[in-house]
Amino acid sequence: MTTIAAQPYEYELPEDLQCCALVIIDMQRDFLELGGFGDALGNDVTRLQAIVPTVKQLLEAFRQFNLPIIHTLECHKPDLSDCPPAKLNRGKSSLKIGDAGPMGRILIDGEPGNQIIPELTPLPGEIVLTKPGKGAFCRTDLELQLHRKGITHLLFTGVTTEVCVQTTMREANDRGFECLLIEDATDSYFPEFKTATIEMLRAQGGIIGWTTTADEVISVLS
Numbered sequence: 001m002t003t004i005a006a007q008p009y010e011y012e013l014p015e016d017l018q019c020c021a022l023v024i025i026d027m028q029r030d031f032l033e034l035g036g037f038g039d040a041l042g043n044d045v046t047r048l049q050a051i052v053p054t055v056k057q058l059l060e061a062f063r064q065f066n067l068p069i070i071h072t073l074e075c076h077k078p079d080l081s082d083c084p085p086a087k088l089n090r091g092k093s094s095l096k097i098g099d100a101g102p103m104g105r106i107l108i109d110g111e112p113g114n115q116i117i118p119e120l121t122p123l124p125g126e127i128v129l130t131k132p133g134k135g136a137f138c139r140t141d142l143e144l145q146l147h148r149k150g151i152t153h154l155l156f157t158g159v160t161t162e163v164c165v166q167t168t169m170r171e172a173n174d175r176g177f178e179c180l181l182i183e184d185a186t187d188s189y190f191p192e193f194k195t196a197t198i199e200m201l202r203a204q205g206g207i208i209g210w211t212t213t214a215d216e217v218i219s220v221l222s
């Protein structure tokens with residue numbers, strides 16, 4: 001049996017590594033660059049840019065071994081029909097979802113600012129999932145796609161730790177997936193929220209799942 005050193009204890013990998021997917025959550029210009037959604041909400045987006053090399057290293061390792069890769073994008077249809085008023089109207093920022101910003105319309109599918117950052121551009125064959133919510137299972141066919149491919153283990157990276165990453169990991173855990181968060185491949189605009197999220201996910205014997213580092217994952221793959 002192959003295990004990854006993790007907290008609160010070793011994470012067991014399935015015998016067939018094809019059952020194990022790297023999930024890269026919302027590494028989009030809208031969250032990492034000036035003029036996007038994160039910036040419009042008043043956040044310091046530069047914090048998130050620091051994880052890009054680590055996520056890229058993991059992406060390259062999964063590509064090298066031809067293992068499943070899932071990229072998600074938080075976005076809405078141009079007519080906003082998939083954006084509930086509660087989400088659209090939340091907050092008091094000057095730029096709202098759908099408004100024209102410096103990188104196109106904020107958080108709208110297909111706009112330049114909504115693309116995955118160039119360093120992590122998906123390759124053909126990788127799953128690219130657009131999602132209107134924070135969780136990747138909400139109003140998407142992700143669960144169906146995972147079951148079809150026999151994927152049972154999900155290794156999480158991306159942004160932001162306490163919003164879309166944590167929400168998706170909780171949704172996945174409730175659906176019976178074995179979830180591992182890669183700590184140095186995720187980040188938040190609020191460092192204290194990242195720390196708290198890591199602690200709460202792995203508390204109580206791994207109530208939502210496990211946490212580890214990119215080096216531990218890569219050392220087991222290679």
Ligand code: C5J
Pocket residue numbers: 025026031074134159160161163164165
């Ligand atoms: C947020 C996300 N923070 N991807 N989205 O609104 O975490």
